[in-house]
Amino acid sequence: MSIDPDMQDDPTQPRPRPASQPAVPSSPLPPPRRAAKLQMSRREFIGVSAIGLAGLGAAAGGAGLDQWWRHGGLGNLFHGPLASSMQTGHLLRRAGFGANPDDLTTYRSLGFNGAVERLLNYQQTSDDDMEHRLNALNLDLNRPQEQVRWWLLRMAWTQRPLLEKMTLFWHGVLTSSFRKVGGRPGFMRMIIQNQFLRSHAFDTFDNILLGITADPAMLFYLDLAKSTRTAPNENYARELMELFSLGLGHYTQQDVTQAAAALTGWHLRGLTSVYLPQTHNNLTKVFLGHTGNLNYKDVINILTNHPAAPWFLTRKLFTYFTYENPSTDDLKPLVDAYVQSGHNMGTVMRTLLLSPQFSSAKAYQARIKSPVEFAVGAYRALNIHDDGSTLPSITTLMGQTVFDPPSVAGWPGDKVSSLWLNSGTWMTRLNYIDAILVRGLARGGSPRPFDLQGIVNAQNLNSPESFVDYFVSFLLDGHIDSARRTQLLDYFTSRDTSAPGAHITLTNGQSYPLSRVRGALYLIMASPEYQLN
């Protein structure tokens, strides 16, 4: 028997996956021939900076990196500050979804601090183009699959990348799922929650928690709408403390039941919510050392002012945006910013992005890309403009469906990014790249392969080297060690002994088999380095 989505009301753990939908007709590989052992020593790893893209200015910082590789090798790469040429790419991956060449040009021209300010002061950048483009798709936001597509395309097309990234961060913390939001009449609640998180992404933590407590999707998802004056439901009260604000160890089961009583009074009214004081439990509660006829405002106020809250919250932020397992010293400036700014998340994020830790070599490529970062990042980097209709099912197979986290704790990979990667999700990543390059992400119709010849012509790519360097410049910050660059070039120029097929002609007049040219780009995006954020 099957379970429909509203019935499987599951804030914890897996659930039916959509039937796997290969983006490309499935054709498993026959056993490959084994490659010859590579003759390469550690000493030969020398960074090369990509050239060939005017305006990206990769060369200067690249030289700095070369020095690192040469002196002391890789060990030193993970200490000290990041080379400036890598900084913008790093910033846009973490505070956004990666960059296409135009993004890099725009943000590099502002300098690092200017780039951070542009990201934070997102109101100053128009996103009308994205809105128009989304409107033109006529998506039905009452349908979960289209909700997913709507948000992923926002991320891919936005000129306000940090706003979308921050919204995604909040979604992973203060999370709800369309699996348990009231079924068909309630699906729109997910969009309402999403708009709330977006419009308050940099607000005070107090306002964010107050809003999410009253949020219709959350009221349904964690059963606060079912909680009554005489029979308070514990679900929201527990997760509010364990997962949203304090963490385990800072409250007791007694605090859970008392908070549950204090939080009563909220009700759903269709797609909105209402607080009815007469339905609030008016007894005296004792909650985290505070006594009185506490209500939801008191509970939130007590939590956001609890000494554990800023540490809990900034640990999540730091882990998500910088690197895992931060030290107390790493977090202290963020905790101070939280307290001094009256819990303002914009101030905390500015402190985070401008911190030496954020721009440290230790933070560089320190996380595995999440499925959303990987899928949206590739889509954005290659300037794909199709309707993205297969994006939702592909990201699901990679292990992440927005609006459908695996549990109320969000995605485990947000905390420990290595959890995103296993044999199955790795192959899905590869197949996604294959799909983008070979047929595009629109469902049905004739394939719309990635227009390589157009790029070659527009960018005047006149040699295999310039081709590889062009894509490495914005996909890998212009950095790949020389031996590995040679591997890509060898593949590009290797003979295709089969019958002649399609070709790509570089601007020097030389033609290469489509399989090799497209394959070289595939290899860059399937490479170990490209899996990292």
Add this chain to the structure above:
Amino acid sequence: MKLSRRAMIKDGLLVVSAGMVMPAIFSRGVASANVQALEGSHSAQVASDRTLIVVQMAGGNDGLNTVIPFADPLYHQMRPTLGLADAQVVHLDTRLGLHPNLAPLKQIWDAGHLAIVEGVGYPSQSLSHFQAMDIWQTLDLSGNGREGWLGKLVSGLVDQDGHPFKALDIGVQTAQALSSINAQVPTVSSVPAYSVYRDPADRDGGNARMQALMNLYNSYPKTAPYAALLDTTALNAEEGSRQLHQTDAQYQPAVTYPTGPFAAGLKVLAEAIVQGLGLRVGYVTLGGFDTHANQQQTHGALMAMLANGLSAFYTDLVKHGKADNVVVMTWSEFGRRVEENGSLGTDHGTAAPMFVLGNAVSKGIFGEPSSLSNLDSNGNLKYTVDFRSVYATVLDRWMGASSKDVLGGSFGSQNFLLQP
């Protein structure tokens, strides 16, 4: 394709002589297989045809409405709307019975191959889903453990044989129980998705591109971020997808599996067992058990999925002559509060029953159902059986492993499996 040990070694030797790219984890495996072949070793084969299937019931399964103490008036008193009437319950004995939708399991019980371990928990049980899940999977009672108990078990096995399917996890994310510092478990969401697609422009079927890609992984500096993870993931996938697809093409299930991902996952596991992929530990998750509100319908549907899936899986194995070699064990991070809440649901609880089934399993109720009259201060059951004693039993008496090593201590055992 049946992959005999011998065929694998032969393959391994051929591969070695060809001087292929071979990351350390795999070359160790081939070397050890080589040594075993030369010594004609039998010791490494002990219990090697035995498989453990672990079923996670995620969200906190309501144990009291799974194995029901129908004869206890307190049960009906504390569950005025959610309690199941005596007439609905599938009676096992004079005091306990199964949820009506678990009827397919009653057949396995009647055949003598189903054990129920009652009252399973641990000291100071956590009411947090996530801490409780961590504890069940890593056995670190502080909830801060990283390595899973099954990960510890299979990491050695994978290294010995270099065989990708010693363990197999169904899903998109590897279960924490299977996480390991030095091995990676193939994680399969579906057979069709478990493959690398080729570019139709590639006239050699994608061989050259895949070879170039494996070179990029093999030459990725070992000190670079996530080097070991990336390297083993790629190898695991490249090797495993070929084997799984060869297997899948030849597998004929002997039953019709129910629809849905849980049963589909069990079918992949059956396939790996029947086709001889060398599976030792299989893992599959059924989620949706966190029934704070409107529990009856949800829980009933889940009970049906569980029983119908397991019943199909077991029957498939019986018909393929493999049921003697497989033991299935279920677990959930906690049971639920004895007294129902005001939302027609139940809140987080503690002790709950586990199912163990297979031809090698002795039928019966093991352990003791927790008393409904002697609850803890939160109104939850007091556990009577430590979950680690159940793990220990499976490890020592079924897997031929040392439970002391895997679990880091001695926790006793239960008698649902005979002493070897």
